[in-house]
Amino acid sequence: MDILVVLENNNGAIHRMSLEAIVAAQKLADEQNLSNAILAIGADSNALANAAAHYDTGEVLTAEHNLLSVYNSDGYAAALRQVIDQEKPSYVFFGHTYMVRDYVPKISAQLQRPFLCDVISLKTNDGLSFAKQAFNAKLAADLGVASEGTILVSFQSAAFNADLISSGSAEIREVAVELDEGMIKTTAEEPFQEEAGGVDLTAAEIIISVGRGIGKEENLPIAEALAQAIGGEISSSRPVVDSGWLPSFRQIGSSGQTVSPKLYFALGISGAIQHVVGMKGSKNIVAINKDAEAPIFELADYGVVGDLLEIVPKLTEAILAAKN
Amino acid sequence: MKLCVLVKQVPGSESALRIASGNTWVEDAAALFEMNESDNYALEEALQIKESLGNDSEVVVVSMGPERVQKVIREALSKGADRGIHINEIPEIKSDPFATAQVFANVIKVENFDLIFSGLQSDDVGSGQTGVILGEMLGMATATLVMATEVQEGSIKVKRELESGWFQWVSMSTPASITIQSGINQPRYPSLKGIMGAKKKEMKVVDLSTAVTIEKQQSFANIYLPIADKKTEMIEGNVDQMVSRLVDVLKTEIKVL
Ligand SMILES: Cc1cc2nc3c(=O)[nH]c(=O)nc-3n(C[C@H](O)[C@H](O)[C@H](O)COP(=O)(O)OP(=O)(O)OC[C@H]3O[C@@H](n4cnc5c(N)ncnc54)[C@H](O)[C@@H]3O)c2cc1C
Numbered sequence: 117m118d119i120l121v122v123l124e125n126n127n128g129a130i131h132r133m134s135l136e137a138i139v140a141a142q143k144l145a146d147e148q149n150l151s152n153a154i155l156a157i158g159a160d161s162n163a164l165a166n167a168a169a170h171y172d173t174g175e176v177l178t179a180e181h182n183l184l185s186v187y188n189s190d191g192y193a194a195a196l197r198q199v200i201d202q203e204k205p206s207y208v209f210f211g212h213t214y215m216v217r218d219y220v221p222k223i224s225a226q227l228q229r230p231f232l233c234d235v236i237s238l239k240t241n242d243g244l245s246f247a248k249q250a251f252n253a254k255l256a257a258d259l260g261v262a263s264e265g266t267i268l269v270s271f272q273s274a275a276f277n278a279d280l281i282s283s284g285s286a287e288i289r290e291v292a293v294e295l296d297e298g299m300i301k302t303t304a305e306e307p308f309q310e311e312a313g314g315v316d317l318t319a320a321e322i323i324i325s326v327g328r329g330i331g332k333e334e335n336l337p338i339a340e341a342l343a344q345a346i347g348g349e350i351s352s353s354r355p356v357v358d359s360g361w362l363p364s365f366r367q368i369g370s371s372g373q374t375v376s377p378k379l380y381f382a383l384g385i386s387g388a389i390q391h392v393v394g395m396k397g398s399k400n401i402v403a404i405n406k407d408a409e410a411p412i413f414e415l416a417d418y419g420v421v422g423d424l425l426e427i428v429p430k431l432t433e434a435i436l437a438a439k440n
Numbered sequence: 441m442k443l444c445v446l447v448k449q450v451p452g453s454e455s456a457l458r459i460a461s462g463n464t465w466v467e468d469a470a471a472l473f474e475m476n477e478s479d480n481y482a483l484e485e486a487l488q489i490k491e492s493l494g495n496d497s498e499v500v501v502v503s504m505g506p507e508r509v510q511k512v513i514r515e516a517l518s519k520g521a522d523r524g525i526h527i528n529e530i531p532e533i534k535s536d537p538f539a540t541a542q543v544f545a546n547v548i549k550v551e552n553f554d555l556i557f558s559g560l561q562s563d564d565v566g567s568g569q570t571g572v573i574l575g576e577m578l579g580m581a582t583a584t585l586v587m588a589t590e591v592q593e594g595s596i597k598v599k600r601e602l603e604s605g606w607f608q609w610v611s612m613s614t615p616a617s618i619t620i621q622s623g624i625n626q627p628r629y630p631s632l633k634g635i636m637g638a639k640k641k642e643m644k645v646v647d648l649s650t651a652v653t654i655e656k657q658q659s660f661a662n663i664y665l666p667i668a669d670k671k672t673e674m675i676e677g678n679v680d681q682m683v684s685r686l687v688d689v690l691k692t693e694i695k696v697l
């Protein structure tokens with residue numbers, strides 16, 4: 117087997133980022149004439165496998181065991197490792213989800229094989245190579261792999277477009293995995309959601325989002341005045357919440373809310389992927405950042421290079437004047 | 441309890457990044473270094489656990505890199521860590537989490553730590569793997585993206601962050617290696633007394649470059665500026681000109697005024 121895509125279960129359905137990984141596998145299989153397969157692990161694996169069997173893939177595998185009914189990193193790593201030992205794929209593809217971050221490095225350690233993570237692109241022009249972001253997305257890196265054997269690869273959210281998935285029909289085959297309780301070092305409780313706060317940012321038409329570039333808590337009124345002038349909600353990147361300047365329900369990103377307003381103002385936000393996944397669907401993105409090289413400008417529709425502490429108050433004034 | 445914290449020195453968010461010749465890393469001379477953000481939270485968590493447990497606990501800070509990384513070790517010592525280990529840089533493996541973990545495993549296995557704390561991701565390499573691989577190599581339980589800890593005799597319970605505002609409590613016996621998410625606590629600043637006291641604390645320097653075989657798995661083969669694919673209108677001019685163009689955009693293009 118050449119490429120094996122591992123599915124993640126998202127409330128009984130295939131995680132969107134797993135679909136993106138299937139698209140990556142289909143593209144690579146096409147271009148290099150390789151075989152591919154899809155694997156569903158653990159609870160609901162039959163339901164997931166049935167759904168996956170409608171995609172263009174060589175076959176669909178399932179690996180199930182009662183010790184996998186609740187996600188745990190040791191059990192998942194052991195099960196997938198056994199599948200890899202049996203099937204010997206050259207590449208194992210994943211979406212770069214929080215779960216993948218949690219258990220796939222274990223397989224890398226056990227197999228002594230590289231885990232190329234958070235990959236943004238796959239290049240086939242001159243052999244096969246993968247690229248990732250580095251230095252907080254300010255640079256990109258083509259990754260070199262030192263030796264022959266299975267390579268584990270996870271793809272960044274939206275590196276591939278799930279809408280481009282090709283359909284087909286595939287057989288389902290069960291792979292036996294042997295686990296025992298002694299392998300599992302952790303006990304997990306049921307997932308829970310922390311109580312949400314007072315505002316529904318997903319309904320906001322205009323969002324003024326502040327990042328670490330706001331400098332200090334005392335500067336927040338500068339952004340709040342703009343929000344008031346233009347009729348928007350305040351949100352922020354993670355460090356602003358981490359510092360205790362805003363409550364966590366105002367955080368946008370992979371661990372916060374996902375929004376797609378008509379207008380998203382990014383003030384002093386660098387544009388890290390974990391923030392971007394929460395706001396890239398915005399219809400119009402305006403970024404103000406003093407660093408012309410900040411990655412947010414790769415995404416913005418309108419960019420202003422400058423000091424937000426100077427520009428935003430003047431903008432607020434001009435907006436108020438324009439409205440009168 | 442013996443607690444270990446992996447603390448990495450990385451170019452800070454305001455640092456200039458100039459690609460060094462060879463195109464595999466950035467120039468040290470141009471960069472402004474600081475403690476990796478999530479490592480600072482990891483250190484704080486370890487210090488708080490030590491303080492809650494009382495005096496026979498120890499926090500040992502470990503960092504790998506060139507001599508300059510002793511600065512972040514000292515910073516950690518001045519916040520209350522007990523001693524430091526500086527592992528000399530092995531340049532060929534600095535973008536390889538597996539080989540990095542292998543070096544750490546070699547150096548710290550004799551310490552028999554109960555808990556290893558690391559950041560969930562480094563700001564330069566950004567693999568988010570080192571702490572998990574290290575734990576696995578040392579036969580420890582592991583957990584990632586930790587947002588709270590409760591330590592008991594022989595075990596630890598951690599609150600893990602899942603996607604989109606979900607969480608999960610996970611318990612495990614020690615020894616364990618856990619990776620800390622930013623925001624778990626409010627990191628302290630070193631006190632003047634701490635800074636003075638840190639000078640007297642032990643800092644061991646270890647050189648492993650010839651002592652062990654390291655299996656390199658991956659590396660940055662070529663680094664470059666990202667290629668933008670979206671067309672962005674950069675609004676230029678002095679502040680007044682930029683503001684007036686912005687108002688124009690809001691009025692006539694985005695139509696929100
Ligand atoms: C698993 C995981 C989950 C995460 N979840 C989230 C999440 O949900 N949401 C999130 O936002 N992040 C999340 N992060 C963190 C993320 O990786 C970034 O660290 C974070 O988004 C950076 O926030 P920032 O852009 O505000 O800060 P920085 O990256 O520090 O950027 C600050 C920016 O402000 C600019 N600036 C500074 N001063 C000024 C000024 N006076 N005027 C104008 N510009 C200025 C700087 O040039 C810089 O670009 C997560 C990370 C991980 C690893």
Ligand SMILES: Nc1ncnc2c1ncn2[C@@H]1O[C@H](COP(=O)(O)O)[C@@H](O)[C@H]1O
Pocket residue numbers: 446447448449476478479502503504505537540557558559560561562563565566567568569570571
């Ligand atoms: N050279 C290093 N020195 C100290 N700690 C490190 C080093 N490399 C990685 N780490 C630790 O491992 C974490 C994850 O790094 P990474 O796997 O590179 O994303 C960091 O946040 C640090 O806690």
